[in-house]
Amino acid sequence: MRFLFLLCLKILEPEEASLLPPRPSCSITTGLLVTGCLLLVLCGAWLLGTMFWLHGPSNQHLIPEAWRFDCYPERGVVVTKELCEARNCCFIPASSPSSSATRPPGRNGIPWCFYPLDFPSYSLVSIEDTSMGQKAKLVREVKTYYPADIFTLELDIRHETDTRLHVRITDPSNARFxxxxxxxxxxxxxxxxxxxxxLSKDPFGVIVKRRSTGAVVLNTTVAPLFYADQFLQFSTSLPSQFIYGLGEHRSTFLHDVHWNTLTMWARDVPPMEKTNLYGVHPFYLAVENEGNAHGFFFLNSNAMDVVLQPAPAVTWRTIGGILDFYVFLGPDPGSVVEQYVDVIGHPAMPIYWALGYHLCRWGYKTSDATWEVVKSMRNYKIPQDVQWNDIDYMSQYMDFTFDSTNFATLPDLVKDLHTHNQRYVMILDPGISSTQPQGSYWPYDEGLKRGVFIKDAEGKTLIGKVWPGLTAYPDFSDNVTHEWWYDNLRRFHEKVPFDGLWIDMNEPSSFVDGSTNGCPSNSIENPPYTPGVLGGLLRGKTVCASAQQKQSLHYNMHSLYGLLEAKASASALKRILAKRPFVISRSTFPSQGMYSGHWLGDNRSQWKDLYTSIAGMLTFNLLGIPLVGADICGFSEDAQEELCVRWTQLGAFYPFTRNHNSIDTKPQDPTAFSPLAQTAMKQALLLRYSLFPVLYTLFHHAHVHGHTVARPLMFEFPKDVKTYGNDKQFLWGKGLLVTPVLEAGVDYVNGYFPEGLWYDYYTGDSVSSKGEELRLGAPLDKINLHLREGTVIPTQTPNLTLWVSSGQPLHLVSALSGDGSATGDLFWDDGETIDTYETNQYAYIIFNKTMTSQVLHNNVEASNITVESATFYGVKEKPSKVLVNSKDAHFTYRANQVLTVDDLELKLSQNFTISWM
Known part of the structure; x- marks a missing residue:
């Protein structure tokens, strides 16, 4: 009766969708449900009869397709009625003619085999209050169809903060990873x-509701709980179809919930849809029907599938570890991210030059060729802060070496970069060559001596294959390895004084599956259930799952490899340079932002890749890794000029901005194109450099408060449903709207403007929007920028490096709201000292009202910066006079309501006021 009643609620009251049944039975049409609901209201006798029918032998036809939870998720299996019923599940071929019982890897559809209402699950048999919440005992009486069920579990519910709930389900008899x-x-x-x-007792389930609205943010009673040794699964309803996060996958920013399976297991593969990529981030942000938002984080590193279905609902299916998850109550999207990074760790404050323009390619071939590109950039007066080298610089592709023939002048190049206030970053892969003559290659010899390499199942050094040939893999879960890594970096830095590290191939990647000796045939290598990983094998293009690491089997540690290497690299750089470390990593895991940034991998020089980079950038900002960007102009294939111009314009607003391309492709640095293209790219980069104070302040807020840097419109306008799927525009912070061109051959772009007043950044012309799409002119040399009303941003005159730019006087741009007010702020320090905020070595100034500065914190660095001028957008009438600290000042006023005040020479370290009458 409860089941049918709640189904009626779903139809008559859509907002109650998440109150759906503990575990619905098997399939019924909407029309029949509507009829049932009407009869429920009119006739109680009919309801009693229906209840008898519901629990009778014919209960195999009661679950709507959207609410079917897959009982046979194995890939490549033709699901028959016999196979399905052997698992005591319902078998009904889906009504859609395009559906198939066979689901190849990376695809899913309406399940033909699904759980019935009475499928056995756990029962809650005892419960007690604790100082933090509750503990309970869960018991399963009936074995499942996966081996090694754990029949008794312990539930621990912790009310950790007013907005954070922590739930753990563990095996009380045995410690698990x-x-x-x-x-x-x-x-x-x-x-x-x-x-x-x-808590639902029988079957067991957890239901979490938002106290203020009653919205159900978690309901695990919708499908049975599994807890076997190598198969853990639970499902929950979702309050709406608006769900974000769940990295790393190439997709739209807003995920599709129509039978969409997202597999997580770190993998070296060029970005493509429906494929597990470089990183693993089991966190989602969901928007509720009221516009509130909440988050969910599943703290698990094993291979897993995350299945979204149109109920809407989500199923988590993993093959190891424990069930350990957090629910974050927001209530706005930005607060959800703040609460998430409070758990995983706040992103590091980047060194200042990390926010400049970076240039790299695989295929410079010599240090002199690299140097010529740097000189060409200087000659054309195009900004550049950092030059990189790919694996070309190495001797035989071996880490901690450089080619003494083709890269003989590399140390001189690095010295020259430093002389021009520029920096040098080099690539490192984790694979260490294992075939050099004994005594000739210190990294391997010393690694063997210290025992730092991953072992195979027999305890011998596991050998794979990467660029240098046969290789061993450092075990970064061992602190001994961290010290060995530091020693290698220190020794190499004495030869080539690099400034930062690019850690690649760290899923870890191998050109052979498992090892050169293969892998054992056991349940670790071939688990009872294998998530939809590319190739169908956990060892595909990586090391054996049964490989041994210090902390656990690689089966458990695999997706943590990039995180632990980044942690070792950041620690080593701090010791070597005594400055903030700069590390960019390909493979990532939650808490990575504390140690590194990320680039979005081996993309292509295609317009589609330009577009999908926005979703990738926004998603990683949700995941606590704001220092992120894609390879500008694309990595593989030759970049066409128009595409490269448009990509440089967009890339100027990536938090991390790097142009990088592959070997045997045409050069794509700005100097390689026509004068028109060079000018357009130069303008875009100078624009970025002028906005450095804005970007640097945003990273301060990311570091201290857990804010996003590049921000989806939905974060600032959570009540505006039109922003929910927008991944063609984005914001820097709360007020700078970026509308890039993402198509070929156009000189305009359509952009959505949420309700309010917006100002063209370049001219100050205003747009009053009711929440509408507007067509904007976009010639090849322009990227559209708009300031949101009520925003103040500080800018500087740009130069060829951030070292020079960041010393220039400030210009303040104030976009007034209807009542004439605006606010903004500025964080400033020396740009490279570690923990300046934590040790009070910084300045922080806020700007508010018409224009009043207030120095909330000050140090020596800020006293050297002055405010040279200020521009105000939206001054409705020409002033008769402008006062700066109560003294008359020179000003200009344009017909489009723009007021500019020049020659201010105000010290940033002292409060000031600008007003007019």
Missing amino acids: EVPISVPTATKKAENPQYTVE
Whole structure:
């Protein structure tokens, strides 16, 4: 009766969708449900009869297709009625003619085999209150169809903060692998939680509701719970179809919930849809029907599938570890991200030059060729802060070496870069050559001596194959390896004084599956269930799952490899340089932002890749890694001039900005194109450099408060449904709207403007929007920028490096709201000292009202910066006079309501006021 009643609620009250049944039965049409609901209201007798029918022998036809939870998720299997019923599940071929019982890897559809209402699950048999919440005992009486069921579980519910709930389900009899990242330990139960928690006893389930609205943000009663040794699964309803995050996948920013399976297992593969990529981030942000938002983080590093279905609902299916998850109550999207990074760790404050323009390619071939590009950039007066080298610089592609023939002048190049206030970054792959004559290659010899390499199942050094040939892999889960890594970097830095590291191939990647000796045939290599990983094998293009690491089997540690290498690299750079470390990593995991940034991998020089880079950038900002960008102009294939211009314009607004392309492709640095294209690219980069104070301040807020840098419109306008799927525009912070051109052969772009007043950044012309799409002119040399009303941003005169630019006087741009007010801020320090905020070595100034500065914190660095001028957009009438600190000042006023005040020479370290009458 409860089941049918709640189904009626779903139809008559759509907002109650998430109150759906503990585990619905098997299939019924909407029309029949509507009829049932009407009869429910009119006739109680009919309801009693229906209840008898529901629990009778014919209950195989009661679940709507959208609410079918897959009972046979194995790939490549033709699901027959016999196979399905052997698992005591319902078998009904889907009504869609395009559906198939065979689901190749990376695809899914309406399940033909799904759980019935009475499929056995766990029962809650005892419960007790604790100082943090509740603990309970869960028991399963009936074995499942996967081996090694764990029949008794312990549930631990912790009310950690008013907006954070922590739930752990563990095996009380045996310790199981847990992800080795630091998370906060709450010691006091939340006093005024924004959530309520209900527990269903039989079958067991957790229901979490938002206290203020009653919205159900978690309901695990919708499908049975599995907890076997190598198969853990639970499902929950979703309050709406608006779900984001779940990296790393190439997709739209807003995920499709129509039978969409997202597999997580770090993998070296060029970005493509429906494929597990370089990083693993089991976190989603969901928007509720009321416009509130919440988040969900599943702290698990094993291979997993995350299945989205149109109910809407999500199923988490992993093959190891424990069930350890957090629910974050927001209530706005930005707050959800803040609460998430409070758990995984706040991103590091980048060194200032990390935010400049970076140039790289695989295929410079010599250090002199690299140097010529640097000189050409200087000659054309195009900004560049950092020059990189790919694996070309190495001797035989071996780490911690450089080719003494083709790259003999590399140390001189690096010295020259430093002389011009530029920096040098080199690539490192984790694979260490294992075939050099004994005594000739210190990294391998010393690594063997210290025992730093991953071992195979027999305890011998596991050998794979990467660029230098046969290789061993450092085990970064061992602190001994961190010290060995530091020693190698220190020794190489004495020869080539590099400034930052690019760590690649760190999924880890191998050109052979598992090892040169293969892998054992056991349940670790071939688990009872294998998620939809590319190729169908956990060892595909990586090391054996059964390989041994210090902390656990590679089966558990695989997707953590890039994180642990980044942690070792950042630590080493701090020791070597005594400055903020700069590390860019391909493979990532939650908490990576504390140690590195990320680039979006081996993309192509295609317009589609230009467009999808925005979703990737926005997603990684959600995931606590704001220092992110894609290879500008594309990595593989030859970049066409128009595409490269448009990509440079967009890339100027990536938080991390690097142009990088592959070997045997045409050069694509700005100097390689026509004068028209060079000018357009130069203008875009100078624009970025002029906005450095804005970007640097945004990274400060990311570091201290957990804010996003590149921000989806939905974050600032969570009540505007039209922003929910927008991944063709984005914001820097709360107020700078970027509308790039993403198509070939056009001189305009359509952009959505949420309700409010917006100003053209370049001219100050205003647009008053009711929440509408507008057509904007976009000639080849322009990227459209708009300032949101109520915003103040500080800018500087740009130069060829950020070292020079960041010393220039400030110009303030104020976009007034209807009542004439605006606010903004500026964070400033020396740009490279570690922990300046934590040690109070910084300045922080806010700008508010018409224009009043307030120095909230000051140090010596800020006292050297002056404010030279200020421009105000939206001054409705020409002033008769302008006062600066109560003294008359020279000003100009344009007909489009733009007021400019020049020759201010105001010290940033002192409060000031600009007003007019």
